[in-house]
Amino acid sequence: MDEGRSEPTVKQRRGAVSLLLAMVLLGVFPLDVLLPSFPALAEHFRSTPADIALSISLFAVGIAASQLLIGPLSDVIGRKGLLLAGIAVSMLGAVGCILTTDYVHFLLFRVIQALGCGCFVLSQALVQDLFKGEERDRLRILMVTATGIFISVSPLAGTFLQATLDWQGSFWVFIALAAIVLLKACFILENTRPTTTGARPNIFLPYRQVLCDFDFLSYWLISAFAFACHFSFIVISPLIFMDQLQLSAYDFSIILLVYGGAYIVGGSVAIVLGRYMSPGHQIISGLSLILLSGLIMLYLLSHFALSAATVLVPMLVCTAGTTIVRPAATSKAMSLFPENAGTSASAGSTVIFICGGLISALISLSPANLQSTLGYSFIILSGVALVLNSHINSRAKSLGVSPSVE
Known part of the structure; x- marks a missing residue:
């Protein structure tokens, strides 16, 4: 800057x-x-x-x-x-x-x-x-x-x-x-200052540049879909654990505390993967874990009665995947417009906020079983994100650019 x-x-x-x-x-x-x-x-x-x-x-x-x-x-x-x-x-x-x-x-x-x-x-x-x-x-x-x-x-x-x-x-x-x-x-x-000395006529003009870039928007959408899986669980977790399973507020807090441990595990795994994998491969690995968590959730729902374990086990897998995907996708997005890092961060955060809010609202208002809706959502969101990542790689190859560089 x-x-x-x-x-x-x-x-x-x-x-x-x-x-x-x-x-x-x-x-x-x-x-x-x-x-x-x-x-x-x-x-x-x-x-x-x-x-x-x-x-x-x-x-x-x-x-x-x-x-x-x-x-x-x-x-x-x-x-x-x-x-x-x-x-x-x-x-x-x-x-x-x-x-x-x-x-x-x-x-x-x-x-x-x-x-x-x-x-x-x-x-x-x-x-x-x-x-x-x-x-x-x-x-x-x-x-x-x-x-x-x-x-x-x-x-x-x-x-x-x-x-x-x-x-x-x-x-x-x-x-x-x-x-x-x-x-x-x-x-x-x-007290940092901008690199350009001339005043910009419109401070919102960079939004047009970043949001019209396919790769930038796609990477933030990938991060947003991964975040939406986590955020949707947080939003509906009181409905599952406190309303359906009749757990106390303290027990519910302890479950979320255990859930937070998955972020530590996922973060540790992401650091290790960063030494051996490109960001593109990290994105694929994390999204695959989210997809797997959706399948596990649906399997447990169809074979076992609703319990804290049948919800928490797949969520631990999902959270590990989320922790791997989001930093890699964010780094790729932020590297595209380093001269407008503030605009890039705001645009990406808004995309994440909108996706997380809308998707979690749709899941919480679903008339179907919350656990099955959550499982199907993980599969759909991770699938769409994998398609976006594949399209980014295809575009990069067609332009003769390596998508894994950085």
Whole structure:
């Protein structure tokens, strides 16, 4: 991004890694950690849990809207200032959520918090700016692994915070974590500037360039379909484990904790594969595991009664595949437009967000058996992703370019 920027030292890179992981945490923390507090929030604001769920939807919309602006803007004015401003806005929104006693005002402050949290999309752009080659790929694997772990642990953390600090606890913890990240960003990041000196007439113009590129969009769709498999399970898991199997909230949290372990295993496997396989082959391997998980889920459904094991076993396989696919596909996509890393990250994150949200909504609203719908979805999504990857390779061969290079 900045031609005059010096290469970061080992100490700076380690600091950057810790900063990026903290950004990943703050990107998922405000969503899942609040789920156990729905009844308390409904009582406090004299509303219903369904109304409180609206705050989650508005939060997601706020992040999506914010990151569409933050990504390309960061390519023009730099990353650091936008990141610091976004964190400050998110903290302001969280404070407002704590202090207000009106439900409408709570929704407003929740949106303000989300608009600030949109800055965390810059984590992918910062990876592109600060790291190279295999180190960059390993870091993306680590970030995907951390995302899954944080999502899986959040409900358990939310249960603890609700029991000890009431619903305000999750917001206080968010503010504390955000303050730490703000300080780390101040000291670790440089005041980078864009390589071009002339002002762009339209900061959204790069979106047209990246989204019209077949390979770029295909790689992000592959990553999005893999993420949708994981996200769909997270969305419908309360319906399966708590409604159908009648497990307690604590038991449900423990199951998700075990599920998070699959991200550690998958991340370790992905790091090993990265030493021996090209990104293209990693994508095929990961998608094949997701396809296999769908087949296993359907087999267990047809031969055994519904239980935690019949759902969790195939999901462990699926998650390992997801952890292998997403970093490889993301690295391939981000390498296509390194001069517009912010725009690329925002465009890709939006694609992932839209696919994950729509697909999980369709699965959760399915009138058929949730487990069978989930299994068929894994097969279809991984199959389409494999076709996209094959088409990318065919196009590369026809142009005389090796798809596995990088």
